[in-house]
Amino acid sequence: MIAELGLAALWMSAALAALQLVLAGGGLWSGKKAVAEKGALLSGVRPVAVAQGALVTLSFLCLLLLFLRSDMSVALVALNSHSAKPLLYKFAGTWGNHEGSMLLWVMVMGLAGAAVALFERALRHDTHVATLGAQAAISLGFYAFLLFSSNPFARLNPAAPDGQGLNPLLQDPGLAFHPPTLYIGYVGLSVAFSFAVGALLTRNVDAVFARAMRPWVLAAWVMLTIGIVAGSYWAYYELGWGGWWFWDPVENASLMPWLAATALLHSVTVLATRDALRAWTIMLAVIAFSMSMVGTFLVRSGILTSVHAFAVDPQRGSFILALLLIYIGGALALFGARVGTVREGSQFEPMSRESLLVINNLLLTVILGVVLIGTLYPLMTEAFGHQVSVGPPYFDRITGPLALIMMLAMVAGPLTRWRKDKVGVVAGRLLWPLLIMIATGAVLFVLGGERMSILSFLGLMVAGGVALGSIAPLFKRNLRRTPLFVWGMVVAHLGCAVSLAGMAADSAFTSEKLIAMAPGEKVETAGWKLHFDKVGPIAGDNWSAMQADMTVRRGGSVDIIHPQSRFFSNPPTTTSEAALLTRWNGQLYVVLGEQLDDGRWQMRIWWKPFVTLIWYGGLMIALGGVLTLIGRERRGWALKLRKSHAQEEWA
Amino acid sequence: MKSRWLLWLPLALFAGLAVFFIGGLQNDAPRVVTSALVGKPLPAFNLPAGASDRPALDSREYTKGKPRLLNIFASWCVPCAAEAPQLMALADAGVPVDGIAIRDARADVDDFLARHGNPYAHIGLDARSQVQIALGSSGVPETFLVDGEGRILHQHIGDIRAEDVPGLIAKWKAAQ
Numbered sequence: 001m002i003a004e005l006g007l008a009a010l011w012m013s014a015a016l017a018a019l020q021l022v023l024a025g026g027g028l029w030s031g032k033k034a035v036a037e038k039g040a041l042l043s044g045v046r047p048v049a050v051a052q053g054a055l056v057t058l059s060f061l062c063l064l065l066l067f068l069r070s071d072m073s074v075a076l077v078a079l080n081s082h083s084a085k086p087l088l089y090k091f092a093g094t095w096g097n098h099e100g101s102m103l104l105w106v107m108v109m110g111l112a113g114a115a116v117a118l119f120e121r122a123l124r125h126d127t128h129v130a131t132l133g134a135q136a137a138i139s140l141g142f143y144a145f146l147l148f149s150s151n152p153f154a155r156l157n158p159a160a161p162d163g164q165g166l167n168p169l170l171q172d173p174g175l176a177f178h179p180p181t182l183y184i185g186y187v188g189l190s191v192a193f194s195f196a197v198g199a200l201l202t203r204n205v206d207a208v209f210a211r212a213m214r215p216w217v218l219a220a221w222v223m224l225t226i227g228i229v230a231g232s233y234w235a236y237y238e239l240g241w242g243g244w245w246f247w248d249p250v251e252n253a254s255l256m257p258w259l260a261a262t263a264l265l266h267s268v269t270v271l272a273t274r275d276a277l278r279a280w281t282i283m284l285a286v287i288a289f290s291m292s293m294v295g296t297f298l299v300r301s302g303i304l305t306s307v308h309a310f311a312v313d314p315q316r317g318s319f320i321l322a323l324l325l326i327y328i329g330g331a332l333a334l335f336g337a338r339v340g341t342v343r344e345g346s347q348f349e350p351m352s353r354e355s356l357l358v359i360n361n362l363l364l365t366v367i368l369g370v371v372l373i374g375t376l377y378p379l380m381t382e383a384f385g386h387q388v389s390v391g392p393p394y395f396d397r398i399t400g401p402l403a404l405i406m407m408l409a410m411v412a413g414p415l416t417r418w419r420k421d422k423v424g425v426v427a428g429r430l431l432w433p434l435l436i437m438i439a440t441g442a443v444l445f446v447l448g449g450e451r452m453s454i455l456s457f458l459g460l461m462v463a464g465g466v467a468l469g470s471i472a473p474l475f476k477r478n479l480r481r482t483p484l485f486v487w488g489m490v491v492a493h494l495g496c497a498v499s500l501a502g503m504a505a506d507s508a509f510t511s512e513k514l515i516a517m518a519p520g521e522k523v524e525t526a527g528w529k530l531h532f533d534k535v536g537p538i539a540g541d542n543w544s545a546m547q548a549d550m551t552v553r554r555g556g557s558v559d560i561i562h563p564q565s566r567f568f569s570n571p572p573t574t575t576s577e578a579a580l581l582t583r584w585n586g587q588l589y590v591v592l593g594e595q596l597d598d599g600r601w602q603m604r605i606w607w608k609p610f611v612t613l614i615w616y617g618g619l620m621i622a623l624g625g626v627l628t629l630i631g632r633e634r635r636g637w638a639l640k641l642r643k644s645h646a647q648e649e650w651a
Numbered sequence: 652m653k654s655r656w657l658l659w660l661p662l663a664l665f666a667g668l669a670v671f672f673i674g675g676l677q678n679d680a681p682r683v684v685t686s687a688l689v690g691k692p693l694p695a696f697n698l699p700a701g702a703s704d705r706p707a708l709d710s711r712e713y714t715k716g717k718p719r720l721l722n723i724f725a726s727w728c729v730p731c732a733a734e735a736p737q738l739m740a741l742a743d744a745g746v747p748v749d750g751i752a753i754r755d756a757r758a759d760v761d762d763f764l765a766r767h768g769n770p771y772a773h774i775g776l777d778a779r780s781q782v783q784i785a786l787g788s789s790g791v792p793e794t795f796l797v798d799g800e801g802r803i804l805h806q807h808i809g810d811i812r813a814e815d816v817p818g819l820i821a822k823w824k825a826a827q
Contacts, residue, residue: 283661290665301676317676325669332662340655376668379675572730572810597754597779 006062007153013055014143024133053114073159082165092176099152108187122212131198168568174234185224193289210271222625229618240576253295260288263364349420356413363406411469437465452508459504466497484631492624499617505610516600526607563592694785698775701752708775716799718826726763734810735767742770
């Protein structure tokens with residue numbers, strides 16, 4: 001019954017999306033109406049968008065309930081869940097599969113549309129209606145995808161006695177949070193896409209439009225950032241390889257929209273503040289969500305092999321490809337046809353904050369291109385009969401230097417005035433960060449920096465300079481009266497420096513040891529003394545494991561850690577649960593391997609100095625986004641409040 | 652906007668990308684990692700019997716003109732137990748299956764076979780994993796299809812799932 005209710009709700013929300021599209025499209029088509037009538041049109045479309053969001057949420061809740069109740073008469077539950085699974089993973093298992101995650105996708109899309117309908121107030125009415133129409137058009141395609149080729153509510157007759165279980169790698173608390181945040185980010189970018197389409201349709205691209213679009217972009221970007229940081233940490237501790245980024249197609253699929261969204265975030269600020277970069281901002285808004293869709297296509301169609309791949313299906317691939325052609329092709333065609341008629345924005349001098357933001361945008365776009373080409377390269381060579389795989393050496397070597405240059409532009413940007421500035425003055429402001437950078441380099445060199453790779457050396461050097469440079473905008477300011485969005489920028493940029501320092505420190509100073517140990521033996525590495533006390537079996541909810549007890553000492557501190565080799569029976573898989581010991585200056589990472597015939601156990605021991613900075617930095621970047629969002633919006637709220645007061649007084 | 656054609660450039664780029672995607676979906680190139688052993692002769696070995704009621708296993712068994720499956724398993728390996736019904740189904744379909752028990756003891760193998768069924772015609776005991784290494788097999792379970800002249804035709808890594816059985820039978824029939 002619940003499954004049928006869910007399916008019915010899904011069909012109804014699809015119908016409402018169609019209605020929303022027809023209402024918006026028909027209303028705008030029927031000629032030049034007065035703005036007041038457009039307002040009436042908006043109040044007609046608005047409730048439809050809200051109802052659509054509510055119904056698709058209901059549908060998702062039905063699926064969630066089916067998973068929680070382990071209803072094995074539903075094929076999706078039987079294939080991906082198991083009654084003996086802990087409750088958290090029944091819950092998270094809802095989106096740990098293709099159909100469920102696509103339902104999550106359309107739910108986020110529906111809710112985002114409802115939010116735009118309810119809360120957006122600054123946008124011109126006709127643009128608002130066109131935006132809601134565009135959002136409905138995208139949703140409609142994904143509803144069709146779910147209903148015609150990935151129905152999550154299909155029944156299984158006869159019902160299975162029990163389920164096949166969830167991939168044990170996914171049985172981790174991280175799964176409960178990582179996909180939803182990532183999806184809110186991914187799909188939240190659809191709002192920017194719809195805004196761009198709406199703006200092109202109604203020929204309305206200006207600073208007011210940019211200010212309306214900015215909070216939506218910021219919110220999606222914050223979620224995307226958190227999702228990527230969480231995903232990276234999950235891969236780090238769950239896969240047990242000690243790495244934090246693998247340039248896997250799925251990771252690239254989340255990185256590409258992030259790069260585009262980061263560029264968009266900066267160009268939309270230029271448009272909002274200086275009314276420049278109109279066409280470019282629209283282009284980026286289209287690209288950001290297009291990258292979300294391309295990423296989904298690459299991952300779900302099985303066109304690229306990935307360790308993350310869900311059950312792939314070429315028919316689904318063709319369906320998503322058709323959606324890509326319609327939406328991306330349509331938006332780009334609209335761009336070609338319309339953007340020429342958008343009035344040109346303001347001009348700016350070569351030495352100005354706008355210029356530096358353009359450089360930042362270009363570098364982000366180039367990095368995006370590099371990642372896209374690297375991800376697609378195997379596909380291209382396959383077309384010519386060769387099978388290759390593109391790995392970290394390519395990505396690291398090309399994106400690394402580009403990212404470092406971008407960091408330098410990032411320091412200069414906030415220290416340069418809008419519109420026009422003098423080269424000498426900017427150079428003067430950059431003096432201290434530059435000196436710190438050189439000093440960091442000198443200290444590193446004295447401490448034996450010639451042994452590190454050039455990229456980690458430069459990374460640490462630049463991180464030092466960027467750290468100072470990113471807080472430089474606060475100098476000589478009254479900190480109490482500094483607006484919150486400036487704090488947001490400072491925190492986010494500082495986060496970049498922190499994260500960069502973590503990445504460089506990890507690759508420069510990590511010490512790795514692979515040894516075989518018998519219980520009772522000792523080993524010393526990187527200042528740590530590890531004593532292998534014992535190893536024995538242990539049982540969990542739906543797994544059993546061999547667990548080692550190790551006493552680790554450093555300085556005066558003594559800790560006991562428990563690396564595990566975990567075995568799941570449904571489906572049969574072994575995962576290694578690394579033991580992590582976090583200190584302020586790094587992480588000890590111990591993996592229990594296999595037992596050798598002489599009874600000794602393989603152990604991999606890493607000491608990773610300052611590796612945690614990577615994720616702390618990432619979270620700071622997201623926090624910066626949140627501060628900016630609050631800062632900007634609070635200003636807007638205050639302004640609106642004052643305006644309404646003024647109006648009352650006038651009346 | 653100085654040059655209008657520039658505005659259509661993104662669309663053109665995307666069109667190029669789309670052509671690649673369509674081509675990629677049409678392309679049926681194998682996306683499964685193929686074993687480097689396929690087409691190579693089976694290495695020579697002579698193993699003692701791994702179970703008390705089955706004969707020992709000699710690599711000459713594979714040059715008698717009939718294709719056979721060679722299954723690498725172990726009594727301590729849980730995926731092997733999960734795989735057992737599929738091996739029984741293959742044996743019932745008339746496919747000769749031999750086993751090599753890795754790092755095992757005869758009593759344990761007997762116990763394993765009593766519990767999960769015995770699809771094997773011959774069982775060899777590879778107590779030191781030497782044959783496993785010579786075969787280039789990295790773990791248990793793994794299954795090789797060997798033709799009548801002792802050449803490896805197919806390597807199946809991991810446990811045989813129910814959906815793999817028809818494919819394996821078809822491959823075995825094709826090899827005859």
